[in-house]
Amino acid sequence: MTACEPQIIGTSQAILKVRQIILKVADVDLNVLISGESGVGKELVARALHYYSGRREKPFMKVNCAALPRELMETELFGYEKGALTGADRRRIGKFEAAADGSIFLDEIGEIPLTMQAKLLQVLQDQKFPRIGGNKEIGTQARVIAATNRNLEAEILAGNFREDLYFRINTISIVVPPLRERKEDIPPLVDFFLEQHRAIYGNTVSAVPASLMELFLDYHWPGNVRELENYLKRLSVLGNHPEIERELRCQMDISAARETAPRKDGAADPVQDVEAEPVLAVPKGKKFPSLKEVRDQAVMKVEKAVIEQVLDETHWNRREAARILKISYRTLLYKLKDMNIRRMD
């Protein structure tokens, strides 16, 4: 089945340039590395590259490298033979084999452990691999599209990412800038998502009020287009723009307070921040939020602060942080994305 045409909305120079590069390189069999913050549209770009290539009718296989521990990643990528592992009661093909001569999208490639990077490099060089526990070499013609929200050059310097693998995947580089650097894309994105949501939810919201659009244009969008899409989903379903406006103002107050808050020793002390800042900034004369909203926001703020502190102390070793916090690695990754916690290098 052919996927629908991915629509990359935006009128900024940056997005025009991204669209141009996609059309230029889609049909060239070179590996592409897409970089940008979380939620900027890297996967959308990857899907567009596949769609506009001669591989459109072939599979597009996505692998989320951040969600998998090393052992699972190996089986996910290369598959296994019957009996190769405990519980392997039949052969299973991996994503490389399933991609055949289509595209394989390695999302969050910066998360791949070093040992696995060596294996991946070997496969990219040889264009063949055996399934785990097998001897037969399986050839692969899949085009590799990788994405990262990390600065891989800094990761190379820190010894966390192989330089040779970086050069292998980065033949063509596409950088998708954060939404705050291309705010002219916000109005067309708003129209696009509202239209999409009208078709899905059958609601009647066809435009955002001017007061909300003003806030949209002021806001710094740490979660980028995904965050905008989520606000518009809520607006489409609940029609609650005053609540969204209040939330955005509150977020802006928090970040303004963060920027101006004096630090005693120059070091971040997020838990102390939580006590120092008001949990909810409700401007005078404005309606107070429900207690549930207050509770949800307060819990999220405290959780976020503690996670940031643990990550700081573990030097961003997320597996160690998950262990200390007694949550699964996967849950931690989910929370990092959901709360827009990013490493500041």
Ligand SMILES: Nc1ncnc2c1ncn2[C@@H]1O[C@H](COP(=O)(O)OP(=O)(O)OP(=O)(O)O)[C@@H](O)[C@H]1O
């Ligand atoms: N320019 C755009 N036009 C239309 N939709 C967009 C655009 N950019 C992003 N989106 C939408 O925003 C959401 C997030 O995009 P996507 O998943 O591609 O981001 P990402 O950079 O891959 O995120 P992550 O790093 O967290 O995986 C998706 O629903 C995507 O379709």
